[in-house]
Structure formats: C-alpha cells, structure tokens
Amino acid sequence: MSTIRDVAKLAGVSTTTVSHVLNKTRFVSEGGKAKVEAAVIELNYVPNTIARSLKGGSSRVLGMLITDANNPFYADLIQWVDQVAYRYGYNLILCNTQGSIERAKDYMVMLNQRRVDGMLMMSSDARQLPVSSYGTMPMVMMDSGPEQAGYDRILDDSEQGGYMATKHLLASGHRSIGLLAGPLDKSNSQNRIAGYRRAMAEAYAEVDERWIQSGEFTYEGGAEAMSKLLDQPSSVTAIFASNDLMVMGAIRVAGKQGLTIPHDLSIIGYDDIPGAKYFNPPLTTMSQPLEQLAEQAIAMLLARIETPEREGQRTLLPPTLVIRDSVAVRKPVEK
Structure with missing residues (x-):
C-alpha cells in the first residue's frame, strides 16, 4: 500500500x-x-483520514443526520448539501434515522468515533436526543433541535410560510380554510399552525377548530387528516397542507369523495418538492430555498469548526410562494 x-x-x-x-x-x-x-x-x-484525525488533524468528513431520505424534500436537500461540501473539499456521511431515536443515538456514537469534522442535523429526532450524545463536535441544526444545546441553527421560517400560504387563500376569496397540520409535537408544525391562525385573525375569518386536523408528514398522514377534515359537518372551500406529501394523500381522498381540485376544493402545499409541478393540477406551494439553505449551513459549520468558541448563530430563511393551478379564485357570495 x-x-x-x-x-x-x-x-x-x-x-x-x-x-x-x-x-x-x-x-x-x-x-x-x-x-x-x-x-x-x-x-x-x-x-488514511481516520489515522489523520486521530493525530489531531482534519478528517475532511462531515456527517448529516436526517429523518427520511425517501422524502423528496430531503433527497433534494441532500444533493445540494453534498455539492457544497464537495466544493469545499469535504466528503459527506449520510445517516438516515427513519424516525428511530435508537438509530439516531447509534449514528451519533459512530460519527463521534469516526471523528468527523462537523455535523449537520436535519432531523426532528434531535429534539429527543440527550444533548450529551452530541459530544464536542461542531454542529449546525437545520431543523427543530434543542435551543439549549447552544449550536448554530438555520431554519425555514415556518410561521411566516404558514401565514403567506393562508393569506394567498384569503386573497383568492376563501374564508372557510382548513389546515392539514403535521405532527403536533414538531415545532415546524406548530409554527405553520401559528402562521395560519395569524392570517385568519388579521382577516377576521372564523376558525372552526375542527378544520385543523393533524397527521404525519407522509402520503398516509395527509390522507388520514383529510378524511377527518371532510367528515366535519361544516365544510371548507380551501386547504393549507403542511407539506406536499400530505397534499398527495389529501387529493386522493378528495377524489374518492367526488371532489375535484381546484373546482370544488382549493389546496396549497409546502416544500415545493420536485414533483409538485407535475401534480394534477400543478400544485401551488411554499418553496424553501434549498440551495441557500445548503450554502449557509455549510458556511456556518465551517465557521464553527474554525472557531469552536464563538457564540451560536440563528438564521431564519424566508420561504417563497409558488403559484400554480391548485387554487381557484372564489367569487364573493352575493347577499
């Protein structure tokens, strides 16, 4: 050799x-x-990067912990992060927890043993991990990690995104607006609910609490939440779904009940996954700036590696509204 x-x-x-x-x-x-x-x-x-790291040098390896690599949103983000890391001369170790806290703990042990230079955490599991499991490695939280950990954080402004999505539905003439929320124990779900409530309150639009149904950020979660929403006695004319995968499940349930999008029911999603423009109809949704998210996350992590003692930074990236064909303009009801 x-x-x-x-x-x-x-x-x-x-x-x-x-x-x-x-x-x-x-x-x-x-x-x-x-x-x-x-x-x-x-x-x-x-x-021999491991031997080099044991001598106190750089391994030129970064770790990334995510919840579900099968989610198109995560898959797209991973590609951007990998491109940026490669440009800076780093390799990326991807750890897919699949929602398992035990797997997340095992991955953290492995990454600490491998002496990776730093860690990107985009996993809701981070909130359930003990801070002690992070070790001393430099880290950037890209999702709802624990505030008290003192690490750098770069997040989607989910509250503003929920507000903008609901405002678009209100501006299109809708007043009875339902919400397919994500899991209620996740901060981005709660933030999107808060944005929805703020927009409805500003418009003096009534919110029937039965219009807010939660589910997992999956096709199945969207279908289950949509079924519960459509079972309510008071009907809605539009829906804000907390991610695009939920929209796919929701549209399937709506179709089974004879409802068409957007003629009978308007819907707006969140994430702008690569397939959103190929939905039938093409989906109006909130887009997260993935390229900017990857660039800033890597930049923050490299700065943390260079200066471990610096104060933690927190950055919110604003989403943007992508208008397609899934929201219909509703004419005011004549009195």
Whole structure:
C-alpha cells in the first residue's frame, strides 16, 4: 500500500506539500499541485483520514443526520448539501434515522468515533436526543433541535410560510380554510399552525377548530387528516397542507369523495418538492430555498469548526410562494 512518502518521492516534493495539496490547507503552485495529483493517481494512493484525525488533524468528513431520505424534500436537500461540501473539499456521511431515536443515538456514537469534522442535523429526532450524545463536535441544526444545546441553527421560517400560504387563500376569496397540520409535537408544525391562525385573525375569518386536523408528514398522514377534515359537518372551500406529501394523500381522498381540485376544493402545499409541478393540477406551494439553505449551513459549520468558541448563530430563511393551478379564485357570495 502506497504512503504519503511514496507520493512525495514520485512527485519530487516534500510530504508537507503533499499534505497541503490533499487537505487544501495552504496554497501550492499549479505545477506542484499537478505533480502531486498525478502521483496520487499513479500510485492509487488513498489517504488514511481516520489515522489523520486521530493525530489531531482534519478528517475532511462531515456527517448529516436526517429523518427520511425517501422524502423528496430531503433527497433534494441532500444533493445540494453534498455539492457544497464537495466544493469545499469535504466528503459527506449520510445517516438516515427513519424516525428511530435508537438509530439516531447509534449514528451519533459512530460519527463521534469516526471523528468527523462537523455535523449537520436535519432531523426532528434531535429534539429527543440527550444533548450529551452530541459530544464536542461542531454542529449546525437545520431543523427543530434543542435551543439549549447552544449550536448554530438555520431554519425555514415556518410561521411566516404558514401565514403567506393562508393569506394567498384569503386573497383568492376563501374564508372557510382548513389546515392539514403535521405532527403536533414538531415545532415546524406548530409554527405553520401559528402562521395560519395569524392570517385568519388579521382577516377576521372564523376558525372552526375542527378544520385543523393533524397527521404525519407522509402520503398516509395527509390522507388520514383529510378524511377527518371532510367528515366535519361544516365544510371548507380551501386547504393549507403542511407539506406536499400530505397534499398527495389529501387529493386522493378528495377524489374518492367526488371532489375535484381546484373546482370544488382549493389546496396549497409546502416544500415545493420536485414533483409538485407535475401534480394534477400543478400544485401551488411554499418553496424553501434549498440551495441557500445548503450554502449557509455549510458556511456556518465551517465557521464553527474554525472557531469552536464563538457564540451560536440563528438564521431564519424566508420561504417563497409558488403559484400554480391548485387554487381557484372564489367569487364573493352575493347577499
């Protein structure tokens, strides 16, 4: 197996120069860099990142903990995070908890043992993990992590998103607006509910508490919440769903009951997943700035790695409204 000394000898440079090229820690002339890279390829040299981290250096590896990699929203975000990390010379270890707290704990142990340079946490499971399980690694929370942990946080402004979505339905002439909320123990669900209530209150629109039904952020969760909503004696003309997957389940239930979107029922989602524009009809939804989220999260994490003692930062990224065809303009009822 080739060593860093073999690479240095073949390239005609010092081992220090090889290290700087591989770790991108100091400027090396283009000629020297090309010689090192050519030697690495010829010798098929693979740096021992674990050994390097044990010596106190950088592993050039970041961890990312997420709840469900199958969710199109997460899948899209992961691609952006991976692109940004790669651009900065880091590899990404992805840990999919699938909603299991035990898996989340095991992954945290593994990442600490691997001595990853830092951690991105975009998992609602973080709120149930003991802070002690985080160890001392630099970390950025990209979801509803515990405030008291003192880590950097970059979040979607879910309260403003819920407000904007409901305001759009109100501006389209709807007053009886239902809400398919996510799980009530998740802060982003509560924030979107708060935004919905604020918009309804500003418009002096009555909220029947039976119009607010919760479910998981899944197709099944949306279907179950929609079934409960449509079973209520007072009907709605429009619905704000807390994510796009819930919309898909809700539309299926509506179709089974003979309701068409948006003729009989308008609906707006949240996340703007890649398939949202291919819904039938194309879905009006709230879009989260995933590229900006990935860029800022990595930038915050690298700053934390560089200066571990700095004060925790908190950033809210505003969502944007994407108007398509799932919301109909409702004419005022003549008196």
